[in-house]
Amino acid sequence: MLEVSNLEVVYNDVVLVLRGLSIEVPDGKIVALLGANGAGKTTSIRAITGLLDVHEGDITKGEIKWQGERIDKKDPSDIVKSGITQVMEGRRVFAEMTVDENLRTGAFTKRGTSKEAYDKVYDMFPALASRRKDTAGYLSGGEQQMLAIGRALMADPKLLILDEPSLGLAPKLVQQIKQIIVDVNNTGVAVLLIEQNANMALSIASFGYIMETGKVVMDGNSDKLLNDEDVQEFYLGLHGTGERKSFRDVKHYKRRKRWLS
Amino acid sequence: MPQMVPLLAQANSAETFLTKLIDGLALGSIYAILALGLVIIFKSTQVLSFAHGAVAALGAYLAAYFVTVINWPGRYFESLPVTLSFIISGFVAVAFAALVGMLIERIFIRPMIGQPLFSIAMITIGIDIVVRTFVGDLLGQGGNLSVGSPWGILSISKFGEIVVPHVFIAAIVTVVVVVGVLILFFRTRMGVAMRATAFDQEAAMAQGISAGRIFALAWALGAVLAAIGGIFASISPRGFGVTGGTAFFALRAFPAIIIGGLDSIAGAVVGGFTIGIAEIMLGHYLAGASGTLGLGFTGLIPYLLMMGFLLIRPYGLFGTEEIRRV
Numbered sequence: 001m002l003e004v005s006n007l008e009v010v011y012n013d014v015v016l017v018l019r020g021l022s023i024e025v026p027d028g029k030i031v032a033l034l035g036a037n038g039a040g041k042t043t044s045i046r047a048i049t050g051l052l053d054v055h056e057g058d059i060t061k062g063e064i065k066w067q068g069e070r071i072d073k074k075d076p077s078d079i080v081k082s083g084i085t086q087v088m089e090g091r092r093v094f095a096e097m098t099v100d101e102n103l104r105t106g107a108f109t110k111r112g113t114s115k116e117a118y119d120k121v122y123d124m125f126p127a128l129a130s131r132r133k134d135t136a137g138y139l140s141g142g143e144q145q146m147l148a149i150g151r152a153l154m155a156d157p158k159l160l161i162l163d164e165p166s167l168g169l170a171p172k173l174v175q176q177i178k179q180i181i182v183d184v185n186n187t188g189v190a191v192l193l194i195e196q197n198a199n200m201a202l203s204i205a206s207f208g209y210i211m212e213t214g215k216v217v218m219d220g221n222s223d224k225l226l227n228d229e230d231v232q233e234f235y236l237g238l239h240g241t242g243e244r245k246s247f248r249d250v251k252h253y254k255r256r257k258r259w260l261s
Numbered sequence: 262m263p264q265m266v267p268l269l270a271q272a273n274s275a276e277t278f279l280t281k282l283i284d285g286l287a288l289g290s291i292y293a294i295l296a297l298g299l300v301i302i303f304k305s306t307q308v309l310s311f312a313h314g315a316v317a318a319l320g321a322y323l324a325a326y327f328v329t330v331i332n333w334p335g336r337y338f339e340s341l342p343v344t345l346s347f348i349i350s351g352f353v354a355v356a357f358a359a360l361v362g363m364l365i366e367r368i369f370i371r372p373m374i375g376q377p378l379f380s381i382a383m384i385t386i387g388i389d390i391v392v393r394t395f396v397g398d399l400l401g402q403g404g405n406l407s408v409g410s411p412w413g414i415l416s417i418s419k420f421g422e423i424v425v426p427h428v429f430i431a432a433i434v435t436v437v438v439v440v441g442v443l444i445l446f447f448r449t450r451m452g453v454a455m456r457a458t459a460f461d462q463e464a465a466m467a468q469g470i471s472a473g474r475i476f477a478l479a480w481a482l483g484a485v486l487a488a489i490g491g492i493f494a495s496i497s498p499r500g501f502g503v504t505g506g507t508a509f510f511a512l513r514a515f516p517a518i519i520i521g522g523l524d525s526i527a528g529a530v531v532g533g534f535t536i537g538i539a540e541i542m543l544g545h546y547l548a549g550a551s552g553t554l555g556l557g558f559t560g561l562i563p564y565l566l567m568m569g570f571l572l573i574r575p576y577g578l579f580g581t582e583e584i585r586r587v
Contacts, residue, residue, distance in 0.1 A: 054463050056375075080469030092464035094457050105457040108450065109469035155469060 001026050001067065002048070002084070002159055002192070008061035009040075009047050017043045019214040020062070025159060030181065030191040032201035032222065034235060035211035041194045042089055044211075045161050048192075049086050050076040066159070081109045083158035087165060089194075091148040095137030099128055102136050102147055106154030113154065121150040124183065142173040149180060153189075160184060161192045166200055174200055198235035202226050210235070276422035281545050282538065287428045289537020290435035291493045291500075292563075295514035296521065296529035297442060298486030304459045304524045305479035307378055308370065311385040313487050314508035315392035316358055320488025321495035322396050323354035325503040355488045361392075362484025366477050374476075389508070397505045431493040438489065439530055442482075446526070455479060459524075487511065516567035522580020531578060536563040 002025040009018040018040045025031045035041050046052045048064055050071070064072040071079055085106075094102050103121060107113040122129035125146040131139065136147055145165055152160055162181065166174040174197065182204055185191050195201035202208055202222040210218040210231065218225070225231050295317060302310045327333040327350035334341060334349040365388055373381045418425045446452040458465040458475045466472055494500040494510045501510055517536050521528025544559035551558065576582050 049467060051463060051466060054466065075471065076466045077469040077471045080467075085469075086467055088464060088467055092461055092467075094460045094464065096460055097453070097456060101453050101456075104450065104453050105465065105468045105470065108454055111450075151468065 002190070003065040004044070004048065004062070005065075006062035007044070007047060007059065007064065009043050009052065009057055010060050011043075011055060011057045013058070017057070017214055018047065021211070021215055022062075023209050023216060023219075025190050025192050027158070027190050028185070028188055029207065030185050030193060030205045032198075032205035032208040033192060033194045033211060034196070034198045034201060034208060036196075038213075039211040040214040041211060042163055045086055045163055045192075045194060047072070048079075048161065049084060050074055050079045077109060080155055080157075083156075084161065085152040085155045085157040085159075086161040087145075087148045087152045087163060089163040089167065091141075091144045093136045093139075093144050093147050093151070095135070097136055098133050099136055099139070099147060100132045102151050103154050106151035109155050117154060117156070121153055124153075124180070125150055142169055142176065145169065145173075145177060146180070149177075149184070153184065157189060159190045159192065161194070163194045164196060165193075166195065166197045178204055198231070274422070277545075280422075280424045281541050283423070283425055283429060285538030285541035286432050286534065287426060287537075288497065288499055288541055289534035290432035291490055291497060291533075292513055292517045292537050293530045293533025294431075294435050294438055294486055294493070295490035295511050296517035296533045297439065297526065298483040298490065299514050299518050300521075300524065300526055300529040301442070301486070302479055302483035303518070304526075305455055306370065306476050308381050308385065309523075310480075310483065311382060312365065312388040312392060313483070313514060314511035315389045315396065316361060316484050316487040317491030317494065317511035318396045318505060318508040319361065319392055319491070320354050320358045320484075321491035321503050321507045322399060323357050323488075324351045324492045325495065326399075327353055351489075351492050354492065355485050358484040358488030359481040362480040362482075362487075363477050365484075366480035370480065371473060371476065393505060393508050396508075400504065426498065428493070428497050431497065434489065434493070435530075438486065439526075442526065445482075451475075451478065490514070513563045516563035518577070519567045520570045520577055522577030524581055525577065525579035528577050528579035536566055539563070539566055 002023075004024070005022045007018050007021040008016070010016050021040065021044055023031070023033065023044070033041055033044065043052075043057065046055065046057065047059055048071075052058065059072050062072075063070055066079075066082060066084060069082075071082065071084075074082075094105060097105075100118075103118060104113075107117060110117070122132070125143075127143050128139075128146055128150060131143070136144065139147060149160075149162070149165070165177050165181070169177065178200055181191055181193065185204075193201050193205060202225055205222045208219065208222050208225045209216045210225070218228070218231070220228075226236070295313065299310060299313050302308060302313075324347070328343070328347050332346075333353075334346045369384050369388060370381060373384065418427070444452075446456060454465065454470045455475050455478065457468065458470055458472055462472055465475075491507050491511060494507050495503045501507055513536060514533070517532035518529050519532070520535055521530070521532030540559050540562045543562050547554065547558075570577065
């Protein structure tokens with residue numbers, strides 16, 4: 001179980017990005033973290049995986065616990081070894097290297113990774129299996145996303161964090177990625193899914209958090225969130241079934257009033 | 262000062278050409294090995310190490326020190342041939358250099374991560390001065406340790422009319438080292454991690470690769486190659502012996518990597534051989550013009566080639582073409 005409590009993150013000693021974020025990811029569950037641009041979703045992941053240093057960020061308050069142990073002071077490599085891996089936003093595959101080599105970097109923390117570990121990933125992503133020796137940069141967007149997920153799975157994680165896996169993919173591929181996430185979860189891996197595509201995320205998650213300006217403004221079981229009037233209006237683009245609605249009627253103040261007061 | 266290899270065939274025959282080509286390959290391989298070290302450091306850390314020449318001089322000094330001053334391997338085994346003694350000393354010197362490279366990275370470069378690359382380059386110039394002064398002090402006034410002639414390095418073998426200087430062994434070592442580096446980069450776990458870090462540091466860290474360890478490894482490897490190059494430079498007939506001059510000799514690795522491309526392993530090797538062969542060939546065929554050009558003009562050839570390349574192909578033969586909007 002991952003527990004983030006009251007996390008506060010400051011960039012460059014000035015920019016306060018997270019102001020008291022608290023979320024939980026239970027073992028073996030899919031949890032969705034939703035929010036608009038700049039809400040602090042990616043920053044939360046950087047804090048969890050220890051990559052804040054790269055961006056001159058610091059945790060100034062709060063703590064992160066993984067399986068009961070604090071990890072907010074640990075190195076990224078120790079965090080990966082302890083069983084948390086991430087699929088970064090924008091895939092970030094090593095474009096100059098082959099598919100095989102990309103997977104090998106994912107297995108860096110596992111010395112002497114067996115052939116079975118590779119086969120497991122290739123079984124899951126048959127599209128990659130036929131292109132093992134190809135340069136990763138020449139794969140399509142969907143294949144690169146699969147490679148990024150496969151690479152993260154090579155470290156044999158217990159918690160997989162995905163940052164916008166649907167970014168820039170066609171709707172059909174989004175469905176495919178969604179199925180992959182469910183499959184990964186079925187092997188017992190907990191998933192923290194960061195998404196702007198709220199519909200996709202909530203359809204597979206068991207629990208969801210909605211972030212705004214650095215903190216959680218709403219949480220609940222995903223059916224509850226899916227049926228919530230505000231979530232429907234702001235994240236799912238739905239409002240009153242079947243009616244047409246004028247932009248004049250969209251009340252922007254409503255969101256502030258209800259969630260941040 | 263070491264003497265030029267005496268030439269038997271002075272006529273501009275095919276044999277002379279081959280002799281000169283072999284000479285050029287021998288010299289070029291020393292440049293290539295030095296350039297390879299620079300490229301590995303640059304590729305992994307984006308830092309151009311101006312301390313490379315100093316580390317090369319240090320390596321050369323250490324190897325000579327072990328053999329001639331303290332006779333370190335030889336004192337335990339009376340009958341040890343000097344060649345073997347020299348090889349052992351070479352390995353120890355190279356190991357020392359690796360340690361020095363790691364220390365430089367840990368003490369001076371690691372705290373500078375994230376700072377402008379220009380500042381880091383300036384630091385390496387500082388390190389260069391310190392290490393060079395240190396080596397100069399160890400050597401003493403006008404110091405020059407002679408390692409003698411391991412493998413009869415200053416002698417030659419003749420195959421018909423073609424003359425092969427024994428320093429050609431540097432070319433063989435270069436081939437072995439290049440193959441070793443390629444195996445490291447493309448076959449081993451650490452090598453793949455190094456390439457990943459060079460390509461995208463944050464993404465590599467997200468895979469659990471410790472960027473700090475990779476940087477230390479790159480600097481150690483760079484220093485090892487500098488030291489090997491330095492040792493060969495000091496025993497090569499075209500080098501300056503075991504003097505501070507080795508540092509300046511090693512600076513010719515810069516033209517080599519600029520010709521080959523700053524971030525290309527193949528480029529370092531090709532660039533090194535290019536300037537080595539050009540230096541020897543032009544030196545031979547333009548020897549008649551040395552009255553006009555000056556006697557030391559061969560030393561300028563690498564830099565002239567570099568300037569030409571900077572004008573025509575600024576990113577080198579194999580370097581990554583950087584496109585910037587102005």
